[in-house]
Amino acid sequence: MQLYHHPYSLDSQKVSLALEEKGIDYTSFHANPITGKNLTPSFFRMNPTAKLPVFQNGSHVIFDTIEIIQYIERIAVVSVGSDGIAFSSDEVIQWMHKIQEWNPKFFTLSHVPEKYRQAASKFLRRVLIARMAESPDLASSYHCKLKEAYDTEEKLRDPDVVRRSKEHLIKLLDEIEDKLSETPYIAGEEFCMADVMLMPVLARLALLNLEDEYINNRPNMAEYWSMVQKRPSYKKVIGRYFDGWRKHKTLAKTWCFIRLRSALKKY
Numbered sequence: 001m002q003l004y005h006h007p008y009s010l011d012s013q014k015v016s017l018a019l020e021e022k023g024i025d026y027t028s029f030h031a032n033p034i035t036g037k038n039l040t041p042s043f044f045r046m047n048p049t050a051k052l053p054v055f056q057n058g059s060h061v062i063f064d065t066i067e068i069i070q071y072i073e074r075i076a077v078v079s080v081g082s083d084g085i086a087f088s089s090d091e092v093i094q095w096m097h098k099i100q101e102w103n104p105k106f107f108t109l110s111h112v113p114e115k116y117r118q119a120a121s122k123f124l125r126r127v128l129i130a131r132m133a134e135s136p137d138l139a140s141s142y143h144c145k146l147k148e149a150y151d152t153e154e155k156l157r158d159p160d161v162v163r164r165s166k167e168h169l170i171k172l173l174d175e176i177e178d179k180l181s182e183t184p185y186i187a188g189e190e191f192c193m194a195d196v197m198l199m200p201v202l203a204r205l206a207l208l209n210l211e212d213e214y215i216n217n218r219p220n221m222a223e224y225w226s227m228v229q230k231r232p233s234y235k236k237v238i239g240r241y242f243d244g245w246r247k248h249k250t251l252a253k254t255w256c257f258i259r260l261r262s263a264l265k266k267y
Helices: 010-022 041-046 065-080 090-100 105-110 114-134 136-156 159-180 193-207 219-228 232-242 246-264
Strands: 002-005 027-030 054-057 060-062
Touching (some): 002 010, 010 065, 010 193, 010 232, 041 054, 041 114, 041 136, 065 090, 065 193, 090 159, 090 193, 105 136, 114 246, 136 159, 159 219, 193 219, 193 232, 232 246
Parallel strands (some): 002 027
Antiparallel strands (some): 002 054, 054 060
16 A cells, blocks of 8 residues: 655645554655645656545555545454444544545645745746646646646735635634533544544644644643644654654755755756
């Protein structure tokens, strides 16, 4: 089993956490979406949307995050047996979909300093143009991604787009805060796949230095966040890249790559 993913991708983090929580062995392939590593012709032929993650088991390829997690659950049940692991309940699945409905894209980009955001966007557009020239048979797919990049920049200029994303997030967090006043985890007394879906959202807020505004002002969520960060899966999937000084190392590595490749005009 292969997972094409990257720590920058929230959906990648969700799937990676699920794999770690279920104890499933897999081969990891990093494809940094900021530097355009998910835009290579080979990856594009497998997944024309270029979105992460992609999960492959033999000839079976899955792109949807929740579908991947449910597939992982089925693998875990077969591997361990029904006595050891159960499928997610209807309540858990409802929470998974509810959390997945929030798209972090515009919220995240609106909190990235414009200098870095513009440089990364410009670099990606040049990567797309270069890949288009290299693979004419994929030109139409690359052109769609190029249009998407320009559309993203246009939408970021619209304050209503960012406002709606923020309001959606606040509504979601408030609902989860109420739920956490009743149970230690989202769907009950035990950690579940709904918690796997939420952890990357909270980690993204922490990465953007927004913990006080969105997490710490919700006492139940603050306690929950402190608790889930202690899980081995969190430390392996998220903490090793973004906790403390590590986030500066992770971000600096990507920024240096973009600056160097831009200076050398190697896309």
